[in-house]
Amino acid sequence: MTMDTNKRNTMINLKLILTVMIIIFLQCWEATSLSSAPAPSRCIFDEVQKHQNVERTLIKYHPGDVSAKSKRSVEEEANAYQPIRVKTFVQNEEHLMDSVQVEKLETIMAGATSVVQKLLSVYPVQGPLLIDRSEAACRTTYNGGQNDGKCAEISPNYREQCLDNFEIPDDHLEGLWTWDAINSEPAVTHFEEGSGIPNADVVLYVKAEHTTRCNSGDVFAYASFCKQDQFSRPIAGVINFCPDPLLSEEYDQDKFTLLALHEAFHVLGFSTSLFDQFQDCSVCEDGLECETREDVVRVDAGGQSRLHTPAVVAASQIHFGCTEEEEMGVPLENLGGEGVSSHWETRYMYGSVMAPAILQAHSTFLDNMTLAVFEDSGWYKVNYEYAGDFPWGKDQGCEFGSVEYCATNFTQFFCNESISGCDYLGLNKATCTTNIYLDGCKIYWPDSENQCVHSSSSVNLNETGEITGPDSRCFASNSLLEGTCTPGDLEGRCYATRCGNSSESYEIRLLDSDWIPCPAETSIQVPGYEGEVHCPPADIVCKNHSSLVSLVDQPCLTCTTPPATSTATTSTTQTSPGEVPGELNFSLVFNDLAYSEVDEGSEVNDFKGVLIGRIAETVQLTQNRIEILDIIAGSVKAFVCITPPKEGDSQVSPEDAYNNLSNAVMSGEFSIEYNSNSYAASAITLLVVDNQTPTQSSTAMPPTVRSSPITPLTIIVLSIIAALFVTTFLSVCVWKNKKTATTIAPAPGATPREGALPGEVYMVRKGERTRGDMTAATST
Ligand SMILES: [Zn+2]
Structure with missing residues (x-):
């Protein structure tokens, strides 16, 4: 070995040491620092709706079929109502969206409408929903004469529009004609009578178009209704999703589904512009009878x-x-x-x-x-x-x-007190703060990036011993692994929890610790850790609250992809969820694989191909029995279906295949080689399809700490680093703790800037910020 080689090796080792020290320093820093708050988002429904021209359509309803009484009994009236038929149309006629965006929108809207249809019933529209054209369609009308009130001339360049120049399809609209002064028949047909929308009580048009309203970057979606029936019920609206958040790496399907549902609720009636049009209706002989x-x-x-x-x-x-x-x-x-x-x-x-x-x-x-x-x-x-x-x-x-x-x-x-802690449900790390929505009141507002129940949250830092996952909860704690940093102030930390049968007591576990009882309203010290953990009451830690997400029907649970929107309801050979006997569905999560690596163009198919190949190899199936139904973001989650064997296929049953695969995932042995990296599956969940409502039945996860290959060289390098690090870390921690203290304790009475709000918000008070002064408001 030459001198030059020795020098080079020494340099390489020094670089390695420096790199690892920086990593350890950053982890130590991060262990007790607040995470940066994500950009807030706003709902601008009121701002949009007030500029929307809304017109009436005379809708044909079923007349009452009770002749003897003028009013129906409560029971009869309830029977006259039917679950609302919401039709969604994802519009991509100008091909502004690629197939992945369209698929996302269809999935989001299918989820949101599945909730609306469970919740609301209406007095059903009779026949297809045919929407009237607005008065603006006609430039001049006859005033007197035989064609009094009829259209003489249509408006130049007229199109029936709703929200940001969205054009309602002519097939959903009534016809448009002009008359001459003398004939009762129309002289010119400008638009034929449309066929209307079959089996619909309300229509939602959905698009993802970048508009000036999206420019601020904090608007994720907005909506407007533009047609009402004769009783003022909204019957047509448009929801626009700003494309950038939809394509962002932080895209979260559940959150966007709730966002779509929130906007749909505005369109359906939760609107200040509709409150004074609310009705008191009953079903009578002639149909509906309503009073404002x-x-x-x-x-x-x-x-x-x-x-x-x-x-x-x-x-x-x-x-x-x-x-x-x-x-x-x-x-x-x-x-x-x-x-x-x-x-x-x-x-x-x-x-x-x-x-x-x-x-x-x-x-x-x-x-x-x-x-x-x-x-x-x-x-x-x-x-x-x-x-x-x-x-x-x-x-x-x-x-x-x-x-x-x-x-x-x-x-x-x-x-x-403006300190870090946990939100009121103990599900998220949070900061006690006020913001524009709270009128000076302070609550523990979640730090969006620190969801304890989300297994892919990036809070698993060895020093703090945190564990995230469905059973983890947030605790006020300053525990740090013995021999690392000096414990600082209490703040929110995520630990695994295990509740007793009575739900009155529970235990917690930190990384590499045993399960330890956490008696309510006491502080405990966890063996192996310095500092303390405060134990909140068991009814906060052990109570499971069922969020709105549980009402959303999950998409794509059969090997035959179901129609994602109601636009595709014509196929009679379509298979409903759960109808194919013997099929088995499950989801596989790859925490370490970024969604952005699989969601572009051909990458989706590449990833599906790799995954199918790996499953087939692991559980000895022929590849034609495995289908990847859907891949959703967060971390990468693939919905997989295994079909029963046909002639010539490997004869392993779907159940055996699943069990073998589950064992492989649990032992950490199931990984895929993709884009020159190896990714281990982090969880596998069997999905049970019951009466078209899929539920998760069991989740298996590999051991929390994944083994990584450690070479003798790594051990030597780490030993040197450890010795060097001991001499420096104390001063680093002292400096870091000082920094933390100033970060989490703003001056009393200070109002946080909106741009610094934790959590994700998407509404702003009118008057405080408008489109025109948005930039100024954000930067103050
Ligand atoms: Zn809203």
Whole structure:
């Protein structure tokens, strides 16, 4: 070996040492630092809807078939209503979207409409839904004479538009004709009568077009309705998704599905521009009979606007445990003195799907008060059995949520110190803060990137011993692995939990620790760790809240891909979920594989090919029995189907194949070679299809700590680094802890900038920020 080689080797070793030291320093830093908050997003429904021209269509409804009575009984009336038929049309006529975007939109909308159809029933439209053209179609009409009121001349360049110049297909619209002065028959047919939309009570057009409204980067989707029936029920609307968030690496299908549902709820009736058109309807001999409701929104003595309709009042009295307060109602978000927005006031309704900020999907709930709005609109009957529990403010009394209440009551809901901790459900790391939605009240607002229940969260740092996953919860803690850093202030940390049968006691586990009892309202020290963990009550840690996501039908669970939107309902050979006997469906998660590596063009097929090949090899199947139905983001999650053997196929049963594959995944032996890297599957979940509602039945995961190949050279290098590091880490930690303390404790009374809000929000108060001053508002 020459001198030059020795020098080069020494240099390489020094570089290695420096690199690893930097990595360890960064991990040590990160272990107790707050993660940066993701960019907030806004719902601009009110801003969009107020510029939308809305017109009426006379809809044909089934006449009442009861001749003897003028009014039907409650039971008869309920039978007259049918689950709402929502038709979605993903529009890509200008080919602005690639097939992956279209597929995403179809999946999102299929999920959102599956929820709407479970919840709402309507008095059904008779025949195809045919939409009237707006008055603007006609430039001049006859005034008097035999063709009085008829169109003499159509408007130049007329197209029937809704939201951002979206053109409603002519086939969904009535015809358009012009007449001359003397003949009763039309002189010119400009548009033939469309055939309408069969089996539809409402139509949602969906697109992903970059518009100026998307420019700010914090608008993910927006919507507008543009047609109503004769009873004011909205019958047509458009939802536009801004393409960039849809294509982002942070794309989360569950969250976008709830976002679509939120926008759909606005279109269907949850809108300030519709509150004063709410109806009180009954089914009579001639069909529907409706009267406009009065006094829908009231301002209470404290100046708070409340939605004050009968079902909403009743639902809020039950929820907050406030039966003596007749004026209850549910507060709507104020708009800086200009009125109310189409959202609930966050202080009262945090976590509701119709609060202005949808945070993580798993912390978003469907509450009875939101459902009651649809009942009180008069246009819908509501299926309340699907309302999940809504934990925010439950049974907290009549004063809960007021500014006075939050200033003096510091429980799991409101807090007063600007420190890091956990959200009220213990599901997320969070920071006690206020923001534009909270009117000065402070709550533990989730740091979106720190979801304890999300197994792919990047918080598994060895020093803090954190474990994420479905059974993990957030704890106030400053525990650090013995011999690493000096414990700093308490902050939110994710640990695995195990609840006792009675749900009154539980245990926790940190990385490489045993299960340790965590008695409620005590602080414990975990062997092997310095510092302490504070144990919240068992009813926070052990109670499973069923989020709105559980109502969403999962897509693509059969080997025959089901129609993603109702546009494709014509095929009679289509197989419904669960109808093919013997098929077996499961999902495979690859935590370490970025979704961006598989979601472009041919990459999807490359990835599918690699995965099919690897499954076939592992469990001895012929490849034609394996189909990859869908790949969704977060980390990469593939929905896989194994079909029963046909003649000439390998005869392994789907069950045996699944069991063998599951064993391989659990032992960490199932990995794929893709794009020159090896990716081990992190979880496998069997999916049971029961009455078209798929449920997850069991999830298997490989050991938490994956073994990595360690060579003798690595051991030598690490030993040298360890010796060097001991001399430096103490000063590093002291410096880091100082830095952390200043980061998590803003000056008292300081109002966080909106751009720095943790969590993801997508609504802003009108008056505080408008399209015109968006940039200025964000930068202040
Ligand atoms: Zn909204």
